[in-house]
Amino acid sequence: MEEQSTTKGLEKDPVELDLETQERSRELPVEKPQSPSQSIIQLQSEVKDLAGRIKPIEGKSRGWTFETVLLFLVPCLLVGQFVYFLFLFIPVEQLGQSIQEIKQEQQKLAECDQDCPANQKDILDSFSQALGHGFSGDDLIKIFVPVMILVFTIMFSASGLKRLEGFDQSIESLRESLQKLLLEERKLAAQEREEHKTDVDQKFKSFETNVSQMALKALNGKVVEKSNEYLQRFEEVKKEAEDYLGKLKPFEWLRRFEGEVDLLLDIPSVGVANDLIEKLLSEKPKKIDAAVKIAQKVIDANLQGTPNDFHNLASKLGRNDLESLAYTVVNRGAQVFPYNVDLRADAVQYASLSGQLGEAGKQFEALSAIKKEHWNWRAFVFFQDYLLQSRQVKEAIQLNDEYQQAFPTDERAYSNLATYYQGQGQWDKVITLAEQGIKNCARAPQCYGDLAQVYYKQGRLDEALQAVEIAGQQLAMEQPSLSRNFVIWQKAAIFDEKINQRLQGKLEVTAEDVQYLAPLVNQTFRFYSLTLATGVVQDRINSARERMQYLEVLLQSYGLGNLIPKLD
Structure with a gap:
């Protein structure tokens, strides 16, 4: 206790x-x-x-x-x-x-x-x-x-x-x-x-919002102020411009010469003129008038340049149907370089194309003074064209033989005369020359093109299609004698003819006909469309457009409108 x-x-x-x-x-x-x-x-x-x-x-x-x-x-x-x-x-x-x-x-x-x-x-x-x-x-x-x-x-x-x-x-x-x-x-x-x-974040956001609003308000005020100031100034400038335009109205007729003065002032040589003309002709629409004035200044101002400058300038003018002016340019170059074969040959060609046969004869005499061993394909081809145009056929055939001896592997030695025979309807001679060119030349797209045209006109469509296919494959040349547009147009024409042959004399089409025609119709319309897109020869362009319209009517009459492709 x-x-x-x-x-x-x-x-x-x-x-x-x-x-x-x-x-x-x-x-x-x-x-x-x-x-x-x-x-x-x-x-x-x-x-x-x-x-x-x-x-x-x-x-x-x-x-x-x-x-x-x-x-x-x-x-x-x-x-x-x-x-x-x-x-x-x-x-x-x-x-x-x-x-x-x-x-x-x-x-x-x-x-x-x-x-x-x-x-x-x-x-x-x-x-x-x-x-x-x-x-x-x-x-x-x-x-x-x-x-x-x-x-x-x-x-x-x-x-x-x-x-x-x-x-x-x-x-x-x-x-x-x-x-x-x-x-x-x-x-x-x-x-x-x-x-x-x-609390700090909220205050910061509030501060940021307030600052943004104040800045935006101030900025809007400045923008409105400056806008009003600029609008007022714009109205003043507009009024001044209208006053100036009113004063210049009596001189409006000078507008058609706009830009020409600047172009003509700064042309020191033929090469510069060539570059300017190339630029003017590449625009859409082409400025033909300005190009003509520049070429005329080359002649009048006696501008200097290399043989290639004169040749290139004349080529650009000739491709735009200005053969007479092209001849004047190359003649000016031939006077400066009298023994240049290209310029003499160009002079013969453009004089012949522009109908100046007398001038072409003078250029022929000047070209004949140069030994043929110095001639190139231009001299032979353009001289031969002059002879054929002046109906000197025997001399042209004799010159063609010399051309084949000098350049046996150049297809122009065969196709140029074949083109003449084709125009005369002498199909056998065309085929003979084309086959010789195909045999002797590594590439002969022009010869195959000549064969395709002859076979097409003879109704041998499969052979024509084969020939034009080969011509298209052989177009990869530095300076091809056959245009790719021709190959495209020729293919379209062959397919077009096959369609017409299949439907000729038929009142109704069968399922077999539809199966045969479907790929042909597609290829025909597509190649005609390519002809329109890449063509430079107006006759081909018109022909392609007319044939497409005809085929549409023909196919619809047989109830085959669904075979027509939709092209962009």
């Missing part, structure tokens, strides 16, 4: 009661702080208070630890004193004799059976005497006093340990409370940072 009362008294230490009171007060509901900043300040205050309370408790704990160690040492000393007194008041010899007697009496008691109770009583008495032998009342008091002191010392030590345990628990509780407060403080601080960040 004394130990329990002592322990209860120690458990209710004032410091512990104070800590428990504080903990219970913290568990009570607290009003929510107005803001995270105020909560953080309050928590920091509580943390400092707890830290201040922990330090004195830890000091007391160390003091009680020292006292507890002393209380453990004292019982140990008392126990040693008790043992010492025990051996001091009990002689060793008497103790050994008493132990011996006790063992003997125990042996007798064990040997005694139930029928000798008297002996048991004697043995027990002897045992009691043996136990009490050698001890007096003072001896018992000397033993009892240290024992009681030892008991009270142990109780007091236990109370100290209990007290120390209470301090440890208090410190641990305070530390847990401190950790909770610190955790709560961190949460509140994080919350405050997040709220602060959100």
Whole structure:
């Protein structure tokens, strides 16, 4: 009972009661702080208070630890004193004799059976005497006093340990409370940072919106202001321009000469004139008048250039049906370079094409003065054209033989005369010359083209198609004698004729006819369309357009309009 009362008294230490009171007060509901900043300040205050309370408790704990160690040492000393007194008041010899007697009496008691109770009583008495032998009342008091002191010392030590345990628990509780407060403080601080960040973002966005609106408003104002200023200035300029146009109206007739003055001022040579004319003729529409004026300036201003410059300039004029002006240009070049075969040959050609046979004769005489071993294909071909045009057929045939001897692998030595025979309807001579050219020349697209035309006119359409296919394959030459447009047009004409032959004399078409005609119709319309897209010869273009219209009517009359392809 004394130990329990002592322990209860120690458990209710004032410091512990104070800590428990504080903990219970913290568990009570607290009003929510107005803001995270105020909560953080309050928590920091509580943390400092707890830290201040922990330090004195830890000091007391160390003091009680020292006292507890002393209380453990004292019982140990008392126990040693008790043992010492025990051996001091009990002689060793008497103790050994008493132990011996006790063992003997125990042996007798064990040997005694139930029928000798008297002996048991004697043995027990002897045992009691043996136990009490050698001890007096003072001896018992000397033993009892240290024992009681030892008991009270142990109780007091236990109370100290209990007290120390209470301090440890208090410190641990305070530390847990401190950790909770610190955790709560961190949460509140994080919350405050997040709220602060959100607030800053909102204010920044609001500021950005306000600035944008103000800038846009100011910009709109400036734009409107500048627009009005420019519109006003534009009206003034417009009025000034109208005034100038009114003043220039009497001179409007000079507009047709616009651009010509600038072109004619800066032409130092034939080469520059050639470049300018090429540019003018490549535009859409072609500026023929300006090109003619530039070419005329080349002649009038006696501009200089190379033989190729004169030749190229005349070629551009001749391709645009300006053969007479082309002859004037090459004649000017031939006067500067009298022994240039190309210029003399060009002069013969353009004079013949423009109907100036007298001039062509003069150029022929000048060309004849040059040895034929210096002639090129232009000289032979253009001279031969002049002879055929002037109906000197025998001389043209003789010149063609010389051409074949000088250039046996040039297909123009065969195709040029074959073209003349073709115009005369002499098909056998055309075929003979074309076959010779095909035999002697590595490539002879013109000869194959001549064969295709003859076969087409003779109704040999498969052979004509084969010949024109080969002609198209052999067009890859530096200066081909056959145009690709001719090949395309000839293919279309052959397919066109095959369609007409299939439908000739038929009142109705069969499924076999449809199967045969479908690819032919598609190819015919496509090649005629290509002829229109790439053609430069107006007769072919007109022919292709007319044939497409005729075929549409023909196929629709047979109910084959669905075979006509849709072309872009």
